Amino acid sequence: MNISLDKTKLILALANIQDDFREAIIDIYIELKKRHLKSFYSNEFDAVGISSGKLCETIFRFLEHELTGKYTPFNAHISNFPVKVDKLTQLPIASGNESLRVTIPRALNFVYTLRNKRGIGHTGGDINANAIDISTIVKNTDWIICELIRLYHNLPMIEAQQIIDSLNIKIMPDIWHIDGHRRIIKDGLTHKQKVLLLLYNEIANKASINDLYEWTEYSNISLFKSRIIIPLHKEKLLEYNSSDSNITISPKGISEIENLITTL
Template identity: 30%
Template sequence: MSESTRAVLGSSYPPQLVDELVASYQEAKTNFYRGGHRLSAVEGGRFCEAAFRILEQITTGSHTPIGESLNTQNVISVAGAQPKEKHPKSVRIYIPRALRVVYDIRNSRNAAHLSDEIDANLQDATLVTSVLDWVVAELVRLSNGVTPEEAQKIIEDLVTRQVPGVQDFGDFQKILRPDMRVGDRVLVLLYRRGVQGARYPELLQWMPNSMRSNLRRTLRTLDAKALVHVADENVQITYAGQRTVESRGLLEPL
């Protein structure tokens, strides 16, 4: 999560709760992309503890201190009883119900699997991380002191996939796998950029010098395999490309 997102949240909600929310969000996302699906759901529960307290703050002006027992059902009931002219439906209904689903998965889902042979951790973690993205985006949208344009940019950034094997140095994306081939590098970088994709000059800049001369040919090959989509100078990863990155374990650094 970017510092701008943290700053927007911190301007509207208690800083301690924002710190807890951001820390658990980042851990949940990192665990998910590293394959730690059960841990991702656990962090989702921790995220909910912070988000429920933020809801308390929004609807009542105060919140249960961190470390004290939290009555989540009471938070949901109080939020639902708020007058519609005072709080939007997102605060009264959508966010509380979304958090309830994630919270219940953390607390009881492992005991409720249909069969010992069916591992639901991946599907649970996929749901959890998607809900976390949505809740953070809603909290940003509801924040004070941010223009609609700024909020939209932050929300778009939230759906950018976090990739442990790529480190961000301002405008430069560095692959932390020196052994990685040019085609795999392209896929990982585009996976990291999400729906935004990347311009050809950006990809060229992020490649080692020895790989730059073959980049155009590599892009044509990946496009022919439907792993990327090339439109003029813009390149985006496809669903098939995303699955390739995940299934081959390309997200991790050495």
Template identity: 30%
Template sequence: MTATPQVIFSGIPEGLRRPLLDEYNKLAKHYREGHWEPAELNGGKLCEIVYSILRGHVDSAFANAPYKPDNMVVACRKLEEATGFPRSVRIQVPRMLLALYEIRNNRNVGHIGADVDPSHMDASLVLAMVRWMMAELVRIFHGTTTEEATQMVESLTERSLPILWHVGDVTRVLAPLSAKDKTLAVLYSAPGPLDVKSLLASVEYGNASRYRSSILKDAHREHLLHFDAKADTAQISPVGSRYVEERVALETSGYIQFQGERSTPRPR
């Protein structure tokens, strides 16, 4: 997608738009790195930002910055009174906010003594709910379809992985992954399609013909990426992005730190 965040969320003032995007990218980054509690805390902060946006939209008067209502449950229920607005603004997004806020407050995230510890399962739920809300905000403020809104949300994410090292025009993968996983990791960090020549340099695969016929075509059949043989480019798919976040990023989350600990000389 070519639309920038400023265009996508042009109906939201900068004082709310910037915190929304920043907190969303912090959440995505913490999730990629396996930091469940910070990811869930980001979800709680996003609740307050999204509520501030909805309240300003309904009142036709946006706040200069995000704020926390005195009682989130009561505040979200009051949005249901705005009968002149779509159901998404009045009911669906506010009720999603309440569910997210419940996780933040009562799943041992924001306070000591809750029922359960932060987990991958909870963080995955938080990320999925936040992505849905972001897509709804795109749909509301940019006037597009659900499918297009979902694609736009994917384009908003600033993607990086600790195992990637950018050296000039080459992105090296600093972890012992398979050629497929290295390819997906590199594509994950790219804003669009990459030419196969660049991928070969990054993945350090010796046989270009086999790389195209085996690695890329197999991943294409698995819907992990789109391989355009005519243009000789590859681009990661939403399925591939989830694969990287839920498998590659988690499996390598401590690799760089571990290698650093191994290479640090012990004091004599």
């Protein structure tokens, strides 16, 4: 599993953070990373933006606690977030580590500003920058988590470094779009998993049996239908319409492939 989705490893990596803050930070970070993975297929960028905002506000509360001994309650709204984060950078040196006082707050403000001012999920304009905006946000949150691991880990140095290095690995989509075709570039998937992943990737979650046969590179279309499509239809993971040969992934199939995406 991707370490950024492994709660047990992240708990060990942030062992010296107070329990309630650690639990909240890790849960929201994992939520953010899962939503980012799903955005490769669904383009649901708003959900990633929401999680990044929650993560910024949670880490801000933790920094408040560490540097001042007080913090904004979790059930209280943080008004004028950028101004309040800037106040942390003005605290005296004796308040705490420079990264907690200056570097992480500035990173939080950048993420929060990009998330708000660029209008994640926007549709206006000639160029759609949602994907690069989200990637930039996620990379910066990865850095913030790595910095917290550096300061608060309770692991042998080599193991802590391995976790930090793993968070810096670029996540690549599992499907390559080329000249109107699709190629699965994720190794180790069964043909049934490939079909569900391909359908999940399509805008309407639908494709023809001929397209799926071609994209999965199955050996024989008759066997593809009898061994792959019909069993998936019977399991209610997809709907095969024999009249027009179109295939649509079901809610059950969507749930199964989302679990696959976030555990491989």
